[in-house]
Amino acid sequence: MPNTMFPIFLKMDQIQTLVVGGGNVALEKASAILRNSPSANLTLVAPFFRPDTIEYLQDFPHVRILTRGFHPSDLEGLDLIICATDSPALHAEIKALAAAQHLLCNVADTPPLCDFYLGSIVQKGDLKIAISTNGKSPTLAKRIRAFLEDVIPEDVQTSLEQLEEARKSLKGDFQEKITQLNELTKNLIFKKKD
Ligand SMILES: C[C@@]1(CC(=O)O)C2=NC(=C\c3[nH]c(c(CCC(=O)O)c3CC(=O)O)Cc3[nH]c(c(CC(=O)O)c3CCC(=O)O)/C=C3\N/C(=C\2)[C@@H](CCC(=O)O)[C@]3(C)CC(=O)O)/[C@H]1CCC(=O)O
Numbered sequence: 001m002p003n004t005m006f007p008i009f010l011k012m013d014q015i016q017t018l019v020v021g022g023g024n025v026a027l028e029k030a031s032a033i034l035r036n037s038p039s040a041n042l043t044l045v046a047p048f049f050r051p052d053t054i055e056y057l058q059d060f061p062h063v064r065i066l067t068r069g070f071h072p073s074d075l076e077g078l079d080l081i082i083c084a085t086d087s088p089a090l091h092a093e094i095k096a097l098a099a100a101q102h103l104l105c106n107v108a109d110t111p112p113l114c115d116f117y118l119g120s121i122v123q124k125g126d127l128k129i130a131i132s133t134n135g136k137s138p139t140l141a142k143r144i145r146a147f148l149e150d151v152i153p154e155d156v157q158t159s160l161e162q163l164e165e166a167r168k169s170l171k172g173d174f175q176e177k178i179t180q181l182n183e184l185t186k187n188l189i190f191k192k193k194d
């Protein structure tokens with residue numbers, strides 16, 4: 001069965017996200033979000049925060065840190081929730097509550113409880129590529145990210161900005177614009193080897 005998941009790119013400053021947990025895995029997931037979306041509306045709730053987590057979050061003063069156990073009322077007003085505690089029982093409880101409220105839920109170490117997976121993300125300026133292995137090997141996803149980071153030219157941002165300008169200034173109907181943009185980008189980044 002191929003990977004049937006549907007990737008989307010979320011505007012994290014327009015939705016509310018909660019990470020439950022304050023340890024290593026919570027830091028991994030919170031930093032994955034903030035690396036991509038520094039202005040994400042993010043809250044973390046946990047009775048105990050590891051020093052590394054607190055230190056990382058100091059650069060993001062708008063992120064709310066609640067130093068207490070998870071409470072079901074924490075789900076009010078949320079759009080996304082990521083479970084990253086050391087309690088599988090709590091994760092199962094949160095997943096059930098989230099499903100009842102149509103909230104999208106990720107349970108970091110339990111794929112069957114996830115409505116969505118985090119991807120490995122390549123970022124070069126405005127270009128962003130998300131990689132998934134269908135949960136089969138996050139390590140391979142990481143390797144493919146490193147490979148793409150290496151082969152995608154640093155000046156891809158310049159090309160993107162030029163294309164944005166061209167896109168705005170092109171005249172003609174929709175089909176003509178597509179033809180012109182296809183022509184402009186024909187030899188831009190990757191040229192098939194003969
Ligand atoms: C991509 C990335 C995004 C991120 O987290 O930011 C991500 N995991 C990353 C790294 C990573 N995670 C783990 C290792 C240790 C080595 C290994 O196990 O391979 C490493 C490698 C490392 O850290 O070097 C442990 C692990 N992860 C999951 C399980 C449970 C299981 O598989 O059953 C276990 C075992 C826990 C245990 O042992 O108990 C599950 C998931 N991890 C996913 C995403 C989702 C599937 C993505 C996909 O479709 O590929 C999914 C399904 C759910 C989710 O978490 O969203 C990020 C790479 C970022 C980057 O560097 O680019």
Ligand SMILES: NC(=O)c1ccc[n+]([C@@H]2O[C@H](COP(=O)([O-])OP(=O)(O)OC[C@H]3O[C@@H](n4cnc5c(N)ncnc54)[C@H](O)[C@@H]3O)[C@@H](O)[C@H]2O)c1
Nearest residue numbers: 020021022023024025026045046047048049069070085086
């Ligand atoms: N550290 C890793 O990279 C890693 C790798 C594979 C698997 N795991 C598993 O993932 C789980 C989490 O690992 P970790 O290293 O992040 O653990 P951790 O001890 O660093 O963090 C656990 C966090 O869960 C919080 N927590 C506990 N009860 C809570 C509650 N009721 N409400 C809110 N938060 C609560 C704790 O306060 C703490 O912040 C563990 O079960 C671990 O075995 C971790």
